[in-house]
Amino acid sequence: MGHYCRICGKHKPNEKFSGKGHKNHICKACCCLPKKDRNRIDYLQEMYGFWEQKNISKKNISRLGTLSEYEDVEVAAIASVLRVVGTRFPLKKKRLSRIFKEMPELIPRLESTGIIQKRSFSGYAEAVEDEANAIYDVWDEYSEMERNKA
Ligand SMILES: [Zn+2]
Structure with missing residues (x-):
């Protein structure tokens, strides 16, 4: 199913989100920005x-x-x-x-x-x-x- 990242606007699989990023709807890649x-x-x-x-x-x-x-x-x-x-x-x-x-x-x-x-x-x-x-x-x-x- 995956999740939506509110920064890049993409749907990504669960493993692309860290625990904290999950909650904030920010994927790992965008967390690094x-x-x-x-x-x-x-x-x-x-x-x-x-x-x-x-x-x-x-x-x-x-x-x-x-x-x-x-x-x-x-x-x-x-x-x-x-x-x-x-x-x-x-x-x-x-x-x-x-x-x-x-x-x-x-x-x-x-x-x-x-x-x-x-x-x-x-x-x-x-x-x-x-x-x-x-x-x-x-x-x-x-x-x-x-x-x-x-
Ligand atoms: Zn993102």
């Missing part, structure tokens, strides 16, 4: 998690404030852009389309930090699609009303 590298991966995953959440909470935002001062430049850069996102656009729903409309200057920062890398176009298409669906919803309501009238 310097603590700094492991922290970096942990923090990046934590922040990608915030981005995927339905809502970036006040607690998340204060955490991002802490991480934005972290020694690793990549971690700090992502934390500082996500802090703005969390403050201005906490809700995941239609976030990208709102950012495109209201704060387009954030887009290059999101792209350069890799948060929307490769996904920017599909993300935007999705956002547009969401809006199209909202229009269909209104149309559905309208036809429903018309039907009820008849």
